[in-house]
Amino acid sequence: MLTDKSEWKGVSITSVSQFARSGVDLVMRKAETMREAKIREDLKGKVLGLLFYEPSTRTRCSFEAAMQRLGGTTVLVTQDSSIKKGESLEDTIKMLMCYCDGVVLRHPEPGASQRASQLGPIINAGDGIGEHPTQALLDVYTLSREMALEGKTIALIGDLKHGRTTHSLAKLLALYDVKLLYVAPDKLKMPDLGVAHEECSLEEAVEVADALYVTRIQKERFASVEEYDALKGSYKINPDLMTKAKSTCVVLHPLPRNDEIDPAFDSDPRAAYFRQAQNGMYVRMALLSLFF
Ligand code: NCD
Numbered sequence: 001m002l003t004d005k006s007e008w009k010g011v012s013i014t015s016v017s018q019f020a021r022s023g024v025d026l027v028m029r030k031a032e033t034m035r036e037a038k039i040r041e042d043l044k045g046k047v048l049g050l051l052f053y054e055p056s057t058r059t060r061c062s063f064e065a066a067m068q069r070l071g072g073t074t075v076l077v078t079q080d081s082s083i084k085k086g087e088s089l090e091d092t093i094k095m096l097m098c099y100c101d102g103v104v105l106r107h108p109e110p111g112a113s114q115r116a117s118q119l120g121p122i123i124n125a126g127d128g129i130g131e132h133p134t135q136a137l138l139d140v141y142t143l144s145r146e147m148a149l150e151g152k153t154i155a156l157i158g159d160l161k162h163g164r165t166t167h168s169l170a171k172l173l174a175l176y177d178v179k180l181l182y183v184a185p186d187k188l189k190m191p192d193l194g195v196a197h198e199e200c201s202l203e204e205a206v207e208v209a210d211a212l213y214v215t216r217i218q219k220e221r222f223a224s225v226e227e228y229d230a231l232k233g234s235y236k237i238n239p240d241l242m243t244k245a246k247s248t249c250v251v252l253h254p255l256p257r258n259d260e261i262d263p264a265f266d267s268d269p270r271a272a273y274f275r276q277a278q279n280g281m282y283v284r285m286a287l288l289s290l291f292f
Helices: 021-036 057-068 089-099 110-116 133-146 164-173 202-208 227-232 271-290
Strands: 047-052 072-079 102-107 122-127 153-157 178-182 211-214 251-252
Touching: 021 133, 021 227, 021 271, 047 057, 047 089, 057 122, 057 133, 057 271, 089 110, 089 153, 102 110, 122 133, 122 153, 133 164, 133 211, 133 251, 133 271, 153 164, 164 178, 164 211, 178 202, 211 227, 251 271
Parallel strands: 047 072, 047 102, 102 122, 153 178, 153 211, 211 251
Antiparallel strands: none
């Protein structure tokens, strides 16, 4: 378990199950100091590998920016590498570990980062429909900056079956005194995570929740386009619906969005998703300074 007393250095982060509440609080406090810092030299000379088998904008760029802001550097490997020539995950990781002090990995298979962590220090940046632990940390950081989290009702909305961000977030929120609501189309329900929750409709959630965590339908996880098309557009947050929500109800989204949040809502002060994306950089700075 990672606590505020643990040695975090070189410890792979593959699942939120590794975090004790005091460990999460430590990351949150550190993220706050990173927000205040201008330029730091903490990680001067350190090199972080970024190995991305799946597309990414925020996760990749915020890890990269975080490393640069801490004085370190990054090496990026995407599909456009010897992966194309059939090199295995194991061999690719072994190579990167020759050049880097740790690797951030995004991969389509659940458990890939656990496998990779046998070969060196790994940070899971999304393993298929498995987990996305650093996203959950930045989500909790955002929620706690937007409100006093204890006692609140948080609704997780959308593709809870395939959404790794919601899997990690639900488990991490279990460390807090919050009520969780799951809102998902029948075919996209949350797998059993052993986390206390209630299921409800979007309308019910909007009326009672203190935060809506909206996610996109994960098109790339469907066996056929027809299956995706049948579910596409089945829920949407827009200014009209949000008139029924609390005046303090914040809306989060890990992004990218498709059509599940109307851009017309972006100018509403309750739209927290761009603040959330920026928070990601501070949380990753905090994590990297602990990791190195
Ligand atoms: C998410 C992901 O990759 O799981 N994006 C992110 O990291 N912010 C969400 C998504 O792709 O829908």
